[in-house]
Amino acid sequence: VERHGAWVVVDGRRVVSFVVVERRGRAAEILWMASHPEQRRRGHGTLLIQHVFPELRAGGVRLVEVKTLDASAGYEPYDATHAFWQSCGFILIDTIDPLPGWQPGNPSAIYVASL
Ligand SMILES: CC(C)(COP(=O)(O)OP(=O)(O)OC[C@H]1O[C@@H](n2cnc3c(N)ncnc32)[C@H](O)[C@@H]1OP(=O)(O)O)[C@@H](O)C(=O)NCCC(=O)NCCS
Numbered sequence: 001v002e003r004h005g006a007w008v009v010v011d012g013r014r015v016v017s018f019v020v021v022e023r024r025g026r027a028a029e030i031l032w033m034a035s036h037p038e039q040r041r042r043g044h045g046t047l048l049i050q051h052v053f054p055e056l057r058a059g060g061v062r063l064v065e066v067k068t069l070d071a072s073a074g075y076e077p078y079d080a081t082h083a084f085w086q087s088c089g090f091i092l093i094d095t096i097d098p099l100p101g102w103q104p105g106n107p108s109a110i111y112v113a114s115l
Helices: 044-058 077-087
Strands: 004-011 014-024 027-035 063-069 091-096 108-114
Touching (some): 004 044, 014 044
Parallel strands (some): 027 063
Antiparallel strands (some): 004 014, 091 108
């Protein structure tokens, strides 16, 4: 679909990280992103973001949003997720609970990064 873009990092023939982005004019949202569970903390996610952000910027995007389960939910696997977005320069601007479409009790952290 035209408004969506997807990028992957491959190691040989294996996909080790992917990201899916939806464009909305001068803004974009990261809809999904993950690195292979056995391939985390090796810089693949950072490599991907460092490649995708300049490409989005060149296409006119100035602000990127990502929504993720808020830290107040106490779900430990997402500690890495928050650390990751912060390391990529994202700033937590809000927490919304419930976010429309999400189940109550799953507070959503709203992160943004300026390009
Ligand atoms: C979030 C995720 C995509 C990060 O991918 P990654 O390839 O492991 O990321 P990187 O190796 O580039 O990590 C970059 C930085 O993020 C931070 N970080 C990443 N994982 C971390 C962890 N487990 N603990 C603390 N900091 C972490 C660190 O600052 C790290 O830099 P450093 O290793 O030099 O200290 C990966 O953990 C993942 O797939 N998680 C599950 C799915 C998910 O949460 N997706 C996003 C949903 S919105």
